[in-house]
Amino acid sequence: MRAVIYDRYGPPEVLRVEDVPVPIPVDDQVLVRVAATSVNLSDWECLRGTPLYARLGGWRSPARRVLGSDIAGRVEAVGRRVTGFRIGDEVYGDNLELKGGFAELAVVPEKGLAPKPAGLTFAEASTIPQAGAIALQGTADAAPGRRVLINGGGGGSGSCAIQLAKRAGAHVTAVDNADKLEHMRSLGADEVIDYRARDFTTGGDQWDLVLDLVAHGSVAAYRRALAPGGRYSCVGGSVSALLRVLTVGSVTGRFTGRRLGVLAVREGPEHFAPLAELCVDRQVKIHIDRTFTLDETADALRHVGEGRARGKVVVAIR
């Protein structure tokens, strides 16, 4: 089968398309003929090997040679302990542990997969697992009258989070670069901020809930941006910022009547399928910025990693 592989961390140029053996599903694994795989910032981070948490599986060289964790496709074969899926079923899911989505076939643990809703295309379904779980968990406390800020709102998770927070009745401020402000407004953001022109932590404004997809600032700055009783959660960013929030942040929060923490996103169908239902009902819009072919996977990763994507980017494998 054809797959996009890499052997060392680096720029998209380290990726190459090669014929490799078809993986064999064992025990609880399902072999999926991949129709579409969406790109996440985590793919870019694992390609570059930075931030350092992207090297958790392989310090010097990548542990998984094929990237791509959010896949959609058809079941091709099943391991002997698989009970929930049969050959030919249309599925989608999050394969963060094994990856392998930028290939014609990928093995996925059964527990990571869900039946693909008939109302979604393979490309649409592939955009949901990781971004959907982050957005649902990151906006769980949004409610009428609450002021919510989404930092990194123009990307994959942020585009869903804006819509979910608006659906919950919150007043939403979305932060990203100037090219994405219109996109964020179109998703319902009440206010938008260009992060290159203004730092949301310095203007004196305060929010009840801050969901930060790209944390780089100090604990003091994030605390300043929180209203009394408010909560700051980050899911991605620099390792130093995440560590500061985990350590100093949790203590500072306790003494100032605010909560600061890192959101450890729970994976699996129960955490992303509720978003798919909202997408099928067209209550949440899936915004696919661009679709690339398997041979163009390096360009797809570059498009996301260099920050040009509004919403999600998809690699259509077939």
Ligand SMILES: NC(=O)c1ccc[n+]([C@@H]2O[C@H](COP(=O)([O-])OP(=O)(O)OC[C@H]3O[C@@H](n4cnc5c(N)ncnc54)[C@H](OP(=O)(O)O)[C@@H]3O)[C@@H](O)[C@H]2O)c1
């Ligand atoms: N905690 C967990 O359990 C967990 C699980 C899965 C994933 N993650 C992490 O969650 C993050 C998810 O991101 P995603 O997939 O939504 O990424 P994405 O699609 O790349 O979106 C990130 C957005 O943030 C913008 N941005 C970059 N720097 C910014 C800044 N300083 N201020 C405001 N916006 C900025 C980017 O735009 P430009 O770059 O164009 O400016 C981009 O639009 C990743 O870091 C991933 O590793 C965490």
